[in-house]
Amino acid sequence: MPYPAKLTAEKILKVALELFERGGPDALAMRPLADALGVRPSSFYRYYPERAALLGALEAHATSKLHDAICRAAYGKAPDAAFFAAAYSYLDYARAHPHLFALLLGPRAPYTAEPGPGKDLWNEVLGIVGAITGNSDDTAATVAFWAFLHGFALLERSGQFGVSGPKGGFERGLRALLEGFGVN
Amino acid sequence: MPYPAKLTAEKILKVALELFERGGPDALAMRPLADALGVRPSSFYRYYPERAALLGALEAHATSKLHDAICRAAYGKAPDAAFFAAAYSYLDYARAHPHLFALLLGPRAPYTAEPGPGKDLWNEVLGIVGAITGNSDDTAATVAFWAFLHGFALLERSGQFGVSGPKGGFERGLRALLEGFGVN
């Protein structure tokens, strides 16, 4: 009977993404996902061998979207402006998609495409930072920049800091890094 | 019959800590915890109303230990030396206790003592940064410093970067911040 098949990997991923974006990891349960697809829970094990594979696919999606956002934000800008634009688009993504963002630097799971979209994202940021420091392969500075962006997004999400505190800290850190990268 | 009680909140926390440090959140399940305590799973709901409360207590413990480590590392040092010492002890804690560390800036849960040990830790770092910038209540710079430390620890743990990359990035970022804080 099932010609064409009711399920495809893409359809599953699309619905999984919706559930995950609203409710986070807890909302992405196999049974509700099956209900939303009009199917039985065991059905999509043909497409994703386990739940973690689904999460891995979501992480790849998030990485790709973040990459797109940063590319758009930095495109055609002078080095300093691109640096700030990339930073703010990173933060914007974390705010707009908190659950997907939380997937990004999680403890290393399987189902993480090592040389996948993560590599593209890295190279994009590497280029932006390189334009500032004058070293087109400045791994150390890129790591430092990335660490600051990611850490700040988490601090903000944790809610441990007031409203004014984090906001000022972002600008302050960015300017300090920019300044410091130029000097060293 | 049970006089004195077999359980106390401290005993439970101690065993929970052991399980959690070895195996992370998944290893802290109620039944194994009960077995380790020679007790039935339902028994410690008298002491911790739910599993999340136990995790909250572990987070408070982690915060307190990290605070101690940073205090010890920075004690009696000149501003710049204290800055680096605090940074490295933060990183060391993240490496030595990866699971506990992951609890630290998680999404805000209940059972998080808002004005608890977190406040002490914050004030300690605030003092260290203030000694550098000359402003004893430099919230923005402290947030920036903290964001960098936490982000770097996560980048490293994620394993997405080679061995040499992150290492150099830590020093690079710290020096850039130190430099930039002085200038701005």
Place this chain on the structure above:
DNA sequence: GTCTATACTCTGATAGAC
């Protein structure tokens, strides 16, 4: 080749007896 039915083991949590 695709999906369903069923069942198994695990989880956190609760009610009430002792």
Place this chain on the structure above:
DNA sequence: GTCTATCAGAGTATAGAC
């Protein structure tokens, strides 16, 4: 204060219907 008994829900494996 701890027990027994039980619950609903999770992820997953397998056999077989179509």
